[in-house]
Amino acid sequence: MRRRFIKAVITTTILFLTTICFTNLSAQTLKLWYNQPSKKWTDALPIGNGRIGGMIYGAADTERVQYNEQTLWTGKPRDYQREGAYQYLAQMRQLVFDGKQKEAEAIGEAHFMGRKVNEEDYDKQKAAWFKQVSAVKAPAATAYNDSKWKTINLPTEKGWEVIPGFEGVDGAVWFRTTFDLPADWKGKDLTLSLGRMRDMDFTFVNGEQVGSVDGADYRRYTIPAKLLRAGKNQIAVQVINYWDKGGLTSNPREMAIYPMGLTPTELKGAAATTTPKDMAVDQKTGEKFKVVRLDGSWKYWIQDNQPPQFPRYNADYQPFADLFLQMTKTGSIINYKRDLDISNATAHVTYNEAGVNYTREYIASNPDQVMAVHITADKPGKISFTALLHTMHQSVTIRKVDAHTLALSFKVRNGALRGVSYLYADAKGGKLTVTNTGISISGANEATLYLTAATNFKTYKDVSGNPEAICAKQIAAVRAKTYAAVKAAHIADYQKYFNTFAVTFGNGVNDALPTDERILKYNSTVDPGLVSLFMQYSRYLLISSSRPGSKVPANLQGLWNDLLTPPWGSKFTTNINLQMNYWGAEMLNLSGLTQPLFSMVDDLMQTGKATAKAHYNTPGWVLHHNTDLWRGAAPVNAANHGIWTTGAAWISESLWEHYQFTQDKGFLQSQAYPAMKGAAEFFVANLVKDPATGYLMSTPSNSPEHGGLVAGPTMDHQIIRELFKNTIAAAKVLGTDADFSKTLQEKYNQIAPNKIGKFGQLQEWMQDKDDTTDTHRHVSHMWGIHPGTEISAATPDLLNAAKKSMHYRGDDGTGWSIAWKINLWARMRDGDHSYLMLTKLLSPADAVPNHEKGGVYHNLFDAHPPFQIDGNFGGAAGIGEMILQSQFGTLDILPALPKALPNGEVKGICARGGFVLNIKWQNGALQQVDITSEAGKPCVVNYNNKQIKFYTEKGKTYKLSGSLQEI
Template structure:
């Protein structure tokens, strides 16, 4: 489980990511230099601002709805543009903080080099071999290797590095360290003989006015054995050392009201240095393994695993067989989850996780929270991949979002409860986006809040249900009960005006103009149905809000059914409109298939075929947008349809065609206004989630083993996957057939286990396990 490369990394897209849940670094370089591109999760431009709208609430919404009911989409959208669009103002973005630049004496760009990221230990290592003589007055080099090892420690909250040279016993290490700010307001200066301190502010002018943003203070401390460490022209210079250690830390004033944060980074690097690198490293690995080591996977090895990663990807692109590369990609997703989101992270991961190449921030894109799939996808696999603690920052963020969304619900719609739309930021932005065509996604907040339900269903913590999930989702339900209206034609309870992210449609036979707003898009109705059903069940379980239950029961009866269109597809809207963009990247109306559970092959076969038809129709068009999150959705959706080979094809294409050399996924230039290929983390996380769906599903009231096993993974094993109901599952298979599965229950569990057409009922107390072999399911199939 290593990302290994032969040769240097000339830039960010070849660099390898480290993170401790708050600090991130992408490390790249060659024999002569190394760069750490540093990011910090709370380093946001912008600020919190009150909601501003011209809407008069329900009266304006009712007038707008009458236009849509009458088929007057032109005036309906014009009215929405006047009343239901927020201005961007100081929305902000997460910014790159700075670059730590190391220049090594005696190194050369052309010398041989190997680089690797050990996923099992979260350790970066680079080895460059030189046969030249150094110009440093204190050292002579002839055939030696410079070794750099770097970690992002969560226990110590520092980035730490060890630099040494093999082949020389004395004085073999010499380098210069400088800091380069990524924002205009960045100032670095010397502190003592071995430390640089800096202060900065996250300001920019694309997403805010250039005056507001989080402030930071940080420090870099260097310790050497032998030789000298000096400060020269705001740079740390190490010369003639036997080995050296570097410690980096930063703190910000985000959500801080005291002044103690200003000195914390400098104190932290000194403490880490006093503790010593070996102890910092040991604590880091133990802390990381406690999470990473829960899941072990092996999908088989074709022999390609001995090759460097870039060569393996080229072979896969040419049709090669490398099942272990998929294992690596799955575990890489889990690695990035641990690196990017810890139980104590102050914010959840944004569009680029916690890393940032700077590309999105210089254009209309932004490193923010996209609530119409991208932020959710970052965490789709958290529970099943046995990283529930990594999900917690999102839980806290949703609670704050719900608080901010009360004012939006009141001012825009005149409704109780809370709502949020398509984008959000570090400050809890909940208004519609600044164009109705994509910004008026009224269920964006509900979509992200559904992760609370996921966290509860996997862990079954009643305290979490009572104190977090139910209160937040109940207030969302109150909003929709107040906001939704009866459709005069159908008698259904519908949302609207709202869009189906971020698609458009034609009305009637005319192709002169497409529209984005309508009443009751399928996406909205699927989310609301899950919301009402969850709140009804939770209310009964907790013994609260009995009057609300009857309102929910009545509302559920009035919700529109999922519908099949004239082409056999799952309808995206309440009406069977013509698709203006049949190759669109978003698949939001398939939420009921994935990640929802309303469509299942065994429970709703006709709807399942309609969902399959929708997927194949999207794939058929030559203009299909190549987007990382779409490929992950295709893979997970085919897995839900029990089509492992199709799911495999999507993952294969994602790895081979939509990953940089460092296996970070990207969105292609030209899509959604992107000016270049842009790293977007959701492809990595979505792919890991899709792998779990291929091997284990638990959304349909059962634990389903190997529901979508592809031919290429015919023999393998996986341990530690998590199922709903607070259970862990170990699976082993050979020749495409189950050998054995073991269910470990951490709570009272009564369910059925499915393999193929066979089902076996099980009842386990907390702490109990059961082992099931293939023969148990074969016997059940014969009985059926």
């Protein structure tokens, strides 16, 4: 038997051989780089230290660094659960069982959803505010003097919030424009089409109201001929926006005037370019007719931007501020380049202006808790610029702190949080001046800026922090150091995470191209280097947005957000997206970065316990599909998708995974098992018997964001079974709760099983009602394949049914959905299909203007669209699943290697059981694998229908050939 056990190799020898084996990896370029500055936010390059994140635009003349701090959110500490909601639970269940879904959802909407902020007082406040603003009609008059009004280009398809001056604006805004009446339209009634508006409008022509709608419907109003005048006619629109997107938000061609009786075809995208601007096509006859276009420049006046606080379930993650550097221009710019070096977390902008080579270097230091900008030139006395701070928030104060420091402070609207930033400047040579508006440096040889930010957030229950003191302390500490020392500490701290893993898939013809060009060419040329760059970039993003000691895990956008009303609040969506953010953390050797997630789970156990009691009258804890900084656990948004009960169970799986990879029994006992047990306790009490089948089922719930409120969605049961199985295993490891484990096993055996439907598909619901033409982004019933484990080659019928479901659902989707499919096809051992999904994920998201799709932006941010970071994290995890799988207690080497990646090496990939592997393959075949045991567990290795088993010693490394022979 001893011959079958692999002998331990001396550690020093392994280190030497590993160095030789991976020399190509260290030489690999790990940079995103471009030949032009950013044109938009998703071109900018991200930096972050886990708490503060910045987006670097990189312009040579006016640099913009938009930055965030992880605890700046709207809202305040409050209770989210609705006390007594459980009284309606039985009624909803019965309605669902009776097939009365809409009635059940109506009960849920009225009585079962969580509490909104300001829900008790809003109606009265709104009525008083609306009465006041709607009484103002003077701007509708033709003779009204709007000469002092500003101008705006309409429509603003993504809402007026994206327009400078409108950031975060809610309230009442007036718009005015004129049009010339064509002579042949005299005496005709006309249609005024303004497209969609958010939320309510009062629309006037020549001082007379022609229409009003409250809602996002299309506006098509009749202008009676008697209102019209020869020559110029005046249009005035008062838009009343209560919250979120505001203004005229349709396609430009939907803003037009034309004769009554004609109905223009909606012309969008390529079709719109084939028709002259002053023409449209009639839907009925297909004939072209003349229109007067209204898109373009309008005048506007913000009448009132202080509406009462709109009732909302969740808070929004907020942008903090912007740092602007206005560089003194001396000549034309040549040899421009910007880059992000993810090997050491430094970003750069370089260019030549008037014969001088300039370099700007950017870092976000975790040890010193600052962002830094270091500016140099290759000739003395050539650095001159003004540094300014700007924020979109209100109640803003900017002041001089001392001869080197500027401070910015503000308060979040309708919230409890304050933000403070300190900007410290140092210069060698030249002159440095600080005023109450900015910092000026002129004639310097070198300059360094340090920026920090903080809020008064301490915990989800405590906002008594002192951001001024935090910023002052951080600046005081860093100003005593040299930039070289700050940079060195930053790189060392970053690389202790980043350097644990390396990967290469070989070189391609596009290696030397700028990153944006590589993305555009990826699907038409061979570029395996972009795959490894994407994988490492995803690790960079997690290191930058989730650090031990952070108060908040990576959210929907990681750490980066530039909008006061960000997509989906940039919060934590717990029906896949938050969990996906951490899918690759364990496998890709970033286990320590899960701490902020698990810290949030500790809080959610408390709020989830209150929610379980209020909404279900059960013990344990529950988490629905969204949460935020204030740790709300109640159902939110709408009953048809917000009443989903398995968030706590799913997030508990992340804790169990951490134990499986690390074998940290102390963590299992102190953090993981209490969370798992509490989540299981909830379902022991909450599962009910299906009157039709006798099975236990989860109800009411839903298959995330698809199909409405139901009884027994497949995903729920897969998650609950996995939770029970893992909790039993954890209790066995800890030697505790034998009776509870017995209860879990009994319940496990009674839960409704996976079912195969009439199309041979894995059913998404208890009823066989799947639609083979349905291409919904969520593939929730695939959870049992990934991240779950109950469907595999060991269950061939279910696996084949799952494959059919995946084919029916299709290969397209939003970015995170595509990333999930990479993982799923890899788990189903179809590497080529998994790689096909990867090619879709790495396709350009915004190649066609105004028609974004799932893929990546120029800066490799994932596109939902818009930006969601889960596709980055999930995509990298999926590539890892192609190389190594360990979910069944064995190390499966290259289980789903695609033909497109025939050659490669990976160093530092991790497996359950506490193993770290180095793997090398050529021409699609394994060459060598080194396995380090960090926990001394028995090891089973599978490759190419071969298997080897051996015992290991903690800290020892074992080497195998491609045929799994000892080396």
